[in-house]
Amino acid sequence: MAASLSIVRTVSELREAVARARAAGAGVGFAPTMGALHEGHLSLIRAAKARCGFAVASLFVNPRQFAPHEDFDRYPRTEAADAALLASAGCDLLFAPEREAMYPPGFSTSVHVAEVSAPLEGEMRPHFFGGVATVVTKLLLQAQADAAFFGEKDYQQLLVVKRLARDLDIPTEIIGCPTLREQDGLALSSRNAYLSADERRIAGRLNLVLHEAIKAAHAGEPIARAEADAAHRLLGAGFSSVDYVAIRHAETLEPITDLAAPARILAAAWLGKTRLIDNMAV
Ligand code: PAF
Numbered sequence: 001m002a003a004s005l006s007i008v009r010t011v012s013e014l015r016e017a018v019a020r021a022r023a024a025g026a027g028v029g030f031a032p033t034m035g036a037l038h039e040g041h042l043s044l045i046r047a048a049k050a051r052c053g054f055a056v057a058s059l060f061v062n063p064r065q066f067a068p069h070e071d072f073d074r075y076p077r078t079e080a081a082d083a084a085l086l087a088s089a090g091c092d093l094l095f096a097p098e099r100e101a102m103y104p105p106g107f108s109t110s111v112h113v114a115e116v117s118a119p120l121e122g123e124m125r126p127h128f129f130g131g132v133a134t135v136v137t138k139l140l141l142q143a144q145a146d147a148a149f150f151g152e153k154d155y156q157q158l159l160v161v162k163r164l165a166r167d168l169d170i171p172t173e174i175i176g177c178p179t180l181r182e183q184d185g186l187a188l189s190s191r192n193a194y195l196s197a198d199e200r201r202i203a204g205r206l207n208l209v210l211h212e213a214i215k216a217a218h219a220g221e222p223i224a225r226a227e228a229d230a231a232h233r234l235l236g237a238g239f240s241s242v243d244y245v246a247i248r249h250a251e252t253l254e255p256i257t258d259l260a261a262p263a264r265i266l267a268a269a270w271l272g273k274t275r276l277i278d279n280m281a282v
Contacts, residue, residue, distance in 0.1 A: 004087075005083060005086055005092065005093070005094055006093050006094070007083060007094045007096055008094070008096075009095075009097055009098060009101065010097065010101055011101065011142045014056075014093070014142055015142070015144065017093050018056065018093070018143060018144055018145070021053075021093075026052070026053035027051070027053045027146045027147075028053075028054050028056060028143070028144070028146050029047070029049065029054065029147050029148070030057075030058070030143045030145035030148040031045050031047075031048050031055070031057050031148070032057075032058045032060075032135075032136060032139045032148065032150075033058060033082075034060065034190070035059040035061060035076070035077060035078060035190075036077070036078055036082070037078075037081075037085045037086065038180075038188045038190065039180050039188055040151055040189070042086075044149040044151060045057055045086060045089040045091045046090065047149050048147070048149050049089075049090045049092075051147060051175075052145070052146055055089075055091045056092065056094075057086050057093070057094050057095070058094070058095040059079060059082055059095070059096040060095075060096065060097055060102060060135070061075050061077065062102075062132070062135040064110075064130070064134055064135060065127070065128050065130075065131030066127075066131070067125065067126075067128075070125075071191075076193055082094075095139075095142070095143065110130055111137045111164060111168075112130055113129060113133050113164050115163075116159045116163055116252065117129035117130075117156075119246075119248070119253050119254075120156055120244055120266055121157075121268070123244075124244070124268060129160050132157055132160065133160055133161075133164050136164065137164055137168065137170070140165065140170050141170065143172075144172070145172050146173065147172060147174075148161075148165075148173070148175065150174065150175070151176070151177055151178075152176045152279070153179040153180075153188070153189065153279075155266060155279040156253060158174070158176045159251070161174050162174045162176075181207065182204065184204030184207075185204050185208055185211075186203045186204045186276075187206075187277075187278050189276070189277075191276070194273065195271060195274055199271040199272055202238040202239065202271055203271060203276060205238075205239075206234065206239075206267060206276055206278050207278055207280075209233045209237065209267075210245070210265050210267055210278060210280055212233070213226045213227065213245065213247070213265055214265055214282050217247060218282075223247045223255075223257055223258070226247060227245045227246055228245075230245040230265075230267070231244075231245045234267075238271070239269040239271055240270045240271060241269065242269045243267075243268035243270070243275070244266070244268055245267040245269075246266050246267070247265045247282055248263065248264055248265075249261055249263060250262040250264040259282060262282075264281060264282060265279060265280055265282050266278075267279065
């Protein structure tokens with residue numbers, strides 16, 4: 001257990017606590033979250049603590065990254081349990097603002113990251129990266145950390161955040177951390193809690209199918225065929241629909257026709273009402 005986890009709800013309290021930690025000689029590491037924490041989030045906190053000394057988490061279910069038909073209302077909200085988990089992982093400070101503190105009346109600025117936001121998740125969820133980029137820019141400027149830690153599970157989000165921090169000269173290093181998985185390969189995600197027992201059994205196939213697609217691409221199968229085969233296999237395994245399976249350039253996410261440059265396979269697929277995403281280096 002950490003000595004203590006302080007919880008603050010305003011930007012000025014957050015900045016005062018961060019300034020105190022700095023004055024005491026610590027570096028500051030930051031992990032933004034939407035709560036419903038699992039081991040994947042805690043690995044970000046542990047990385048922040050190990051690298052920087054003082055670990056800050058935020059908990060804010062950001063309405064701007066949900067479309068009206070998405071799961072904002074049913075997104076799990078478990079602050080007390082989250083705070084206990086954060087304390088056990090060594091987190092020093094939790095910033096859990098109210099909606100009005102993040103988006104006061106008259107809020108009218110948004111951050112748009114072109115190019116890397118456009119394909120894949122950007123096509124399927126057109127509102128999503130605008131909401132993420134806006135809230136992450138705010139959070140980075142609010143926390144003023146030395147480094148901020150994001151999971152590779154949301155690989156496109158990680159690229160978007162790296163780009164906005166670079167483009168806007170935000171003096172926080174953006175660090176990607178590896179995806180944590182269940183035994184059957186299912187990437188840890190707060191949304192896994194939505195899965196029924198039957199859906200949960202099928203869910204692990206997503207990662208397996210991506211592994212098979214990587215193997216096929218390395219064995220010389222054309223990229224487009226490997227992608228299409230994988231989508232077909234997901235449907236055969238019981239997924240209700242597939243938004244995409246794509247092998248892309250690992251930094252730009254542009255389509256590729258061979259594996260000469262570093263590549264990433266990314267996928268999004270539905271099990272009933274639950275949308276799962278996953279990705280891996282090719
Ligand atoms: O990955 C998430 O949980 C969210 O998109 C983030 C980065 C906390 C922004 O709301």
